[in-house]
Every structure is written in structure tokens, then in C-alpha cells.
Amino acid sequence: MVEEAEHDSSLLWNDDQSWAFPVLPVHDNGGKLLIDGGKILLSEGTAVSEQAANDKGKKRSGCGSGESDDHDHDHDHELHIWTERERRKKMRNMFATLHSLIPHLHPRADKSSIVDEAVIHIKNMQQTLEDLEKQKEEKLKGGQSREAFLAEQGSTSQSQLQPNANANANGFFFKTWTSPNVVMNVCGNDAHFNIVCSPIKPGLMTYVVFLMDKYNLHLVSAHVASDPTARTYMLHTRANGIPQQFPEAASFLVEETYKQTATELMLWINS
Amino acid sequence: MVEEAEHDSSLLWNDDQSWAFPVLPVHDNGGKLLIDGGKILLSEGTAVSEQAANDKGKKRSGCGSGESDDHDHDHDHELHIWTERERRKKMRNMFATLHSLIPHLHPRADKSSIVDEAVIHIKNMQQTLEDLEKQKEEKLKGGQSREAFLAEQGSTSQSQLQPNANANANGFFFKTWTSPNVVMNVCGNDAHFNIVCSPIKPGLMTYVVFLMDKYNLHLVSAHVASDPTARTYMLHTRANGIPQQFPEAASFLVEETYKQTATELMLWINS
DNA sequence: AGAGGCACGTGTCAGC
DNA sequence: GCTGACACGTGCCTCT
Known part of the structure; x- marks a missing residue:
């Protein structure tokens, strides 16, 4: 299961685990205008002031200037980063297990393929099950109406998934x-x-x-x-x-x- | 140009946001983004403080000046953003359809729950199918309906997890x-x-x-x-x-x- | 008041 | 080359 990841993932994994932060330096973080939920977004034609300066920013390198009550927020923030990482990791693993359950799926299938194939697979199975179920019921019904006693008697009891066949008539049975x-x-x-x-x-x-x-x-x-x-x-x-x-x-x-x-x-x- | 870009962007946004988990009947609103028709509501005054400035790149507002070779790069970049958005949207929709296929799943289940339940559901269905097939085969094989009021049941149920079948030695099983x-x-x-x-x-x-x-x-x-x-x-x-x-x-x-x-x-x- | 979730923008790395 | 896929950091929002 784990293996799945392939070198690709494993590399990433390595990445993930080894170093914590550096990338940030550049971090332009760009602009995010358009914020979702809350609102904002600038409207169309009219430009507007987007991007504000906000440096607020976190651990920027160099540039002295005020450091102050960073720390509380700091750890808070780091924790956020960490949890987010964990969350992603969890998701990755779940995808891997989902992947492993789907037959005939390319080992390095990407996430969308996985979900896609999962959907297809589930649909197929549901369909198959439905059909089987219908088939079974019709069989039972047919047996009852036509030949009542003879035909489908065999097969009571048996493996785990077994309805005790004679049950359905009217009585209450297990x-x-x-x-x-x-x-x-x-x-x-x-x-x-x-x-x-x-x-x-x-x-x-x-x-x-x-x-x-x-x-x-x-x-x-x-x-x-x-x-x-x-x-x-x-x-x-x-x-x-x-x-x-x-x-x-x-x-x-x-x-x-x-x-x-x-x-x-x-x-x-x-x- | 800039305006165009903006326009573009906002449109896309609209698209993108078009319902996150749409299929689900109720609610949601998902949270995000309150767009009303064409307009956007912008947030309360305070919010604005955010938005990073960061020049580097992107469509900054107003400010004429330096347009030069920006554009190729610029456009390039925007395209990246756009494709990424599209990709996410696709994923969202896939999650929605996956969600819709899983019975008894809370309408607002989060992504991990969806994948999780999908895994469980697939496992169950595979198991059920397997069992049904076994059953059918056995049915065909032997019509062993001897007396059998009380058929002795082995045990066994699932295949994948445990060979717990007859581990009666020390463990406690039924x-x-x-x-x-x-x-x-x-x-x-x-x-x-x-x-x-x-x-x-x-x-x-x-x-x-x-x-x-x-x-x-x-x-x-x-x-x-x-x-x-x-x-x-x-x-x-x-x-x-x-x-x-x-x-x-x-x-x-x-x-x-x-x-x-x-x-x-x-x-x-x-x- | 806070933990968890999501979508965003962004940089990076594979492979048609 | 370019295109898509991913993981990351990050802001915001929801639910408790």
C-alpha cells in the first residue's frame, strides 16, 4: 500500500518531512484578491485597490523592523501549517487506499483518475448488485407462485451471507x-x-x-x-x-x- | 489590458465558484462567496486591510508604468492560475458525484469522509459480490438440502482482513x-x-x-x-x-x- | 477562541 | 518547449 507512492510521492514525502520552512523567502504570496467567502472581490471593470500592502507578514527574512508580539501568533501559525500538512498527508493515504481498491487502475494514476474510476466502479457494482438482487427476488417469486413447493428448495442455510430462504412467506423468521x-x-x-x-x-x-x-x-x-x-x-x-x-x-x-x-x-x- | 484581465478573472471566479458541492440538495451555499448575480458584495470595511502587496507580479491595479515584457509572462501566469482553478473545480465536481453515490452519507461530509466512506462502501460491495458469487456457485454445485434443520455454520465472513475463521484455539469467537x-x-x-x-x-x-x-x-x-x-x-x-x-x-x-x-x-x- | 476544513495562488517537477 | 499534477503556505469560514 504505501509503496504506491512511487518515487514521485516519496520524493515529496521526503520533502515534506525534511525541511520545514524555507521556501517562504520569496513568497510573494501574491495576491489574492478575490477572497471567497467573505466577500470582497473586486468587481469587474473598475479596478480598485487590490493588493494592499500588508506586510504583516510573518517571518520575513532580513529587513529588520518591528518584531514584537510575534510569538504567540507565531506558534499558532506554525501549528496551522503543520496541521494542514498532516491533513494533506492523510488525504494522500486515503487516496492510496482508495486506489488500491480499484481494479485495473494504472499504478500512477492521478487523483482525478482515482476518483473518477472509483465513481465508475461503484456505479458498476451497484448496478450489478441491483441486478442480482432483482434476479433473486424474481426467482423467489416465480418459485412461489408457480411451483410453490418443489423448485427452489435447495440451498437453505449456507455460507455467511445466507438468508434462511424459507423465511419470506408470511411468518417471522430470522x-x-x-x-x-x-x-x-x-x-x-x-x-x-x-x-x-x-x-x-x-x-x-x-x-x-x-x-x-x-x-x-x-x-x-x-x-x-x-x-x-x-x-x-x-x-x-x-x-x-x-x-x-x-x-x-x-x-x-x-x-x-x-x-x-x-x-x-x-x-x-x-x- | 489590465482591465481585461480583471474582467476575465472575475468571470472565471464566478464560474469557479459555481457551487462547490452543487449536487447536494440543500444548502450549502457553501460557503463561500456571496455573489449575487453579477455583483459582488464586498466585505465590511475592515476587511480590506489584508491583501498583500507584493509587487512581483501579477496584475496589479492601476499604476501604469512598467508594462513591457510583462505581458507574455503575465498572461502565462494567469493561465496557470486559471488552469489550476479549473482543475480544482473538476475535482470538486468529482467529489460531489462520488458523494452522491455513497448511501447514508451526511450531506455536508467533508472530503476525507467522502473518500473514507467510499473505501468502506467499495469494500463492502466487493465483499457482498464475492459472497453472492460463492453462494451462487455452491447453489449450483450441490442441492444439499438434506434435513438440515440446523445447519452447522462454520464461520468466516470476510476474506480480506482476518483469517479469524476457526481460530478457536485461544481467542473468543462465536x-x-x-x-x-x-x-x-x-x-x-x-x-x-x-x-x-x-x-x-x-x-x-x-x-x-x-x-x-x-x-x-x-x-x-x-x-x-x-x-x-x-x-x-x-x-x-x-x-x-x-x-x-x-x-x-x-x-x-x-x-x-x-x-x-x-x-x-x-x-x-x-x- | 479555537480547531478543522477549503480554496486560493504559487513554485516545482514529471511526461507527452 | 509547454502542459498538467501536486504540495505547499495562507486567509477565511464554519462549527463547536
């Missing part, structure tokens, strides 16, 4: 997803989560609550059991925030939401 | 059995039962307690949720009564005991 740490049972709008976390990771409950919030799930009840080496949770949640105009679509959405939640939870625990 | 009505997750001496019963069968809780007693299981906690048509239970139990002379045998015994319990429970519910 549709279950399993992983070593997180097991989720969806039943209508409700879901039961079983979670085990060992060694104990601080912040798990916080993350759970965050996820509930993110996906607009209500926490009906939560049961926590601790022992020195492990902690287990049982959660009962309810999905309320999803418009239910079309029951089938809604149930699909609920399911997807739950799946998403469970996946993220699992990833977090294993991270 | 071993899960599923059926439409009863899902059981064993972890060490403890187990979580998820039960759904519809229509409601009177006496279920009594039966549960009877079973716990029969197999010498302790009921650590029980959560019951009722609605008119269904009732769900989450139970946390602990097996204490089993002699533990030989740890391996013991864990086997515990597992068998739980399996037996779950089976009887399921049979009762479906009877």
Missing part, C-alpha cells in the same frame, strides 16, 4: 449473517446483534452507538457481559427511519442497512 | 448454529440464543426455563420483545455444571449440550 465476532439476525424491521470482542477494545459501545446513529437505527435494548478476557454484547435494534411505501423495497433497504452496519462493526472489531 | 427460528452462538461456556416465535406460542418461556434446568445451564440474562404478531427473545446462558477435567472434552461437551438444547427448543417451537 435472516442471519454470521462472522466470528458479529452475528446478526434480521427479522422484519428488527435485528439482534450478537457481538463478542476479545481482547476488549475500548470504545466499542461508543462505536456501536455511532453506527446506530449513522444508520438511523434505534437501540431497543443492549445487554453487556464482561469477564476479564472478553466482552459480549446482545443488542436489539429497530430500523425506523426508512420510508416504507413499498414493503418489498423497504425490506430490502432495511436488510442492506443492517448488513452495512454489521459489516462496519465487524471491520472495526477486527481492525 | 460458533454459530442457525435455523429460521433459533440462532445460537456459542462462545466458551457462554451462549447467546436468538429466538423468534410467530405466531406466539404460550409456554415458550416456561419451556426455555425447563430446558435450562434440564441441561444445567444458567440464565445470565433474558430479553423479551413482543409485538402483536411475534415475539423475540435474546438469551444469554452459561454452562457451569459440566465437569472440566479435560478442557477439550469439556468444550466438546458444552457445545454438544448447547446443540442439544437448541435442537429441542427449535423442535418445540415448530411443533
Whole structure:
């Protein structure tokens, strides 16, 4: 992953890390007229006084003159520079990981290509998933109406992503997803989560609550059991925030939401 | 000339600013720039103090004089600025469309969140697709629908992160059995039962307690949720009564005991 | 009152 | 050459 950067980046990295400031000297910083948010901007034809002198400026070399209460502002400012650098670095890494997730992408693809391809890739996958989902439903429906009993019985139970097929008729049954740490049972709008976390990771409950919030799930009840080496949770949640105009679509959405939640939870625990 | 340049600039600005994250329905205004139609609002008086002077270059206002070979360089430079602006704009739009593709994302999510969530989303979708394919293949391969009320579930879920699959040695993980009505997750001496019963069968809780007693299981906690048509239970139990002379045998015994319990429970519910 | 985010202008370095 | 891509420093703005 890191490697991606190639010499290009690594050089920059070097740069980034090694020296802190020098470039400034010249720093004309130019003019910025046109400031965004705040307003300003000079209008069109009329010129106006743009650029004011402002030296205010920071650590200029040479040129004596007044140094005074620099220091407070100084460190403040340096901190700003530093955080901005960090932020950029973070972004770079995120781009790298995003890059690594997209197949068939030139190793040195630039940022726009990355985002672009990410968009395309996501669209493709969403489309594919949608199609598969539709296909599946139609299969189920067809089986029900035509041959009711015979046809599609096989394949109940199975790998992790498995809906217990016979469920959909009218009764209330669990549709279950399993992983070593997180097991989720969806039943209508409700879901039961079983979670085990060992060694104990601080912040798990916080993350759970965050996820509930993110996906607009209500926490009906939560049961926590601790022992020195492990902690287990049982959660009962309810999905309320999803418009239910079309029951089938809604149930699909609920399911997807739950799946998403469970996946993220699992990833977090294993991270 | 100068004027032209200015004009140019301001126009471009307009363009550039044309909504930063436009797609998003609400708001924003993003912040920046308040332009109203053609005019610009300029800031309060105080603001002006900024704007650096710095000669070096660029379109300074008024001040006639030194035009000479400025222009080529000048124009050159402006072009640089312009292209950079365009590039940023492009990036912004791409971010916006990327944003629009990710479900459950806060409308004003910042760039890192967008990339972050994109990564997560892609991972999830890839995983889901992979699972679906596996599922499909297995479906084609074997119609193994033998009795299978309780299919034994391995575990495993995600591929990329962890081989946590059967690391049962020392870690604490779930071993899960599923059926439409009863899902059981064993972890060490403890187990979580998820039960759904519809229509409601009177006496279920009594039966549960009877079973716990029969197999010498302790009921650590029980959560019951009722609605008119269904009732769900989450139970946390602990097996204490089993002699533990030989740890391996013991864990086997515990597992068998739980399996037996779950089976009887399921049979009762479906009877 | 302050931390984080964004877009700007700017210099620099790769590669058609 | 020139063109595009990047990272940088910097001012301003928002959200808390």
C-alpha cells in the first residue's frame, strides 16, 4: 500500500518531512484578491485597490523592523501549517487506499483518475448488485407462485451471507449473517446483534452507538457481559427511519442497512 | 489590458465558484462567496486591510508604468492560475458525484469522509459480490438440502482482513448454529440464543426455563420483545455444571449440550 | 477562541 | 518547449 507512492510521492514525502520552512523567502504570496467567502472581490471593470500592502507578514527574512508580539501568533501559525500538512498527508493515504481498491487502475494514476474510476466502479457494482438482487427476488417469486413447493428448495442455510430462504412467506423468521465476532439476525424491521470482542477494545459501545446513529437505527435494548478476557454484547435494534411505501423495497433497504452496519462493526472489531 | 484581465478573472471566479458541492440538495451555499448575480458584495470595511502587496507580479491595479515584457509572462501566469482553478473545480465536481453515490452519507461530509466512506462502501460491495458469487456457485454445485434443520455454520465472513475463521484455539469467537427460528452462538461456556416465535406460542418461556434446568445451564440474562404478531427473545446462558477435567472434552461437551438444547427448543417451537 | 476544513495562488517537477 | 499534477503556505469560514 504505501509503496504506491512511487518515487514521485516519496520524493515529496521526503520533502515534506525534511525541511520545514524555507521556501517562504520569496513568497510573494501574491495576491489574492478575490477572497471567497467573505466577500470582497473586486468587481469587474473598475479596478480598485487590490493588493494592499500588508506586510504583516510573518517571518520575513532580513529587513529588520518591528518584531514584537510575534510569538504567540507565531506558534499558532506554525501549528496551522503543520496541521494542514498532516491533513494533506492523510488525504494522500486515503487516496492510496482508495486506489488500491480499484481494479485495473494504472499504478500512477492521478487523483482525478482515482476518483473518477472509483465513481465508475461503484456505479458498476451497484448496478450489478441491483441486478442480482432483482434476479433473486424474481426467482423467489416465480418459485412461489408457480411451483410453490418443489423448485427452489435447495440451498437453505449456507455460507455467511445466507438468508434462511424459507423465511419470506408470511411468518417471522430470522435472516442471519454470521462472522466470528458479529452475528446478526434480521427479522422484519428488527435485528439482534450478537457481538463478542476479545481482547476488549475500548470504545466499542461508543462505536456501536455511532453506527446506530449513522444508520438511523434505534437501540431497543443492549445487554453487556464482561469477564476479564472478553466482552459480549446482545443488542436489539429497530430500523425506523426508512420510508416504507413499498414493503418489498423497504425490506430490502432495511436488510442492506443492517448488513452495512454489521459489516462496519465487524471491520472495526477486527481492525 | 489590465482591465481585461480583471474582467476575465472575475468571470472565471464566478464560474469557479459555481457551487462547490452543487449536487447536494440543500444548502450549502457553501460557503463561500456571496455573489449575487453579477455583483459582488464586498466585505465590511475592515476587511480590506489584508491583501498583500507584493509587487512581483501579477496584475496589479492601476499604476501604469512598467508594462513591457510583462505581458507574455503575465498572461502565462494567469493561465496557470486559471488552469489550476479549473482543475480544482473538476475535482470538486468529482467529489460531489462520488458523494452522491455513497448511501447514508451526511450531506455536508467533508472530503476525507467522502473518500473514507467510499473505501468502506467499495469494500463492502466487493465483499457482498464475492459472497453472492460463492453462494451462487455452491447453489449450483450441490442441492444439499438434506434435513438440515440446523445447519452447522462454520464461520468466516470476510476474506480480506482476518483469517479469524476457526481460530478457536485461544481467542473468543462465536460458533454459530442457525435455523429460521433459533440462532445460537456459542462462545466458551457462554451462549447467546436468538429466538423468534410467530405466531406466539404460550409456554415458550416456561419451556426455555425447563430446558435450562434440564441441561444445567444458567440464565445470565433474558430479553423479551413482543409485538402483536411475534415475539423475540435474546438469551444469554452459561454452562457451569459440566465437569472440566479435560478442557477439550469439556468444550466438546458444552457445545454438544448447547446443540442439544437448541435442537429441542427449535423442535418445540415448530411443533 | 479555537480547531478543522477549503480554496486560493504559487513554485516545482514529471511526461507527452 | 509547454502542459498538467501536486504540495505547499495562507486567509477565511464554519462549527463547536
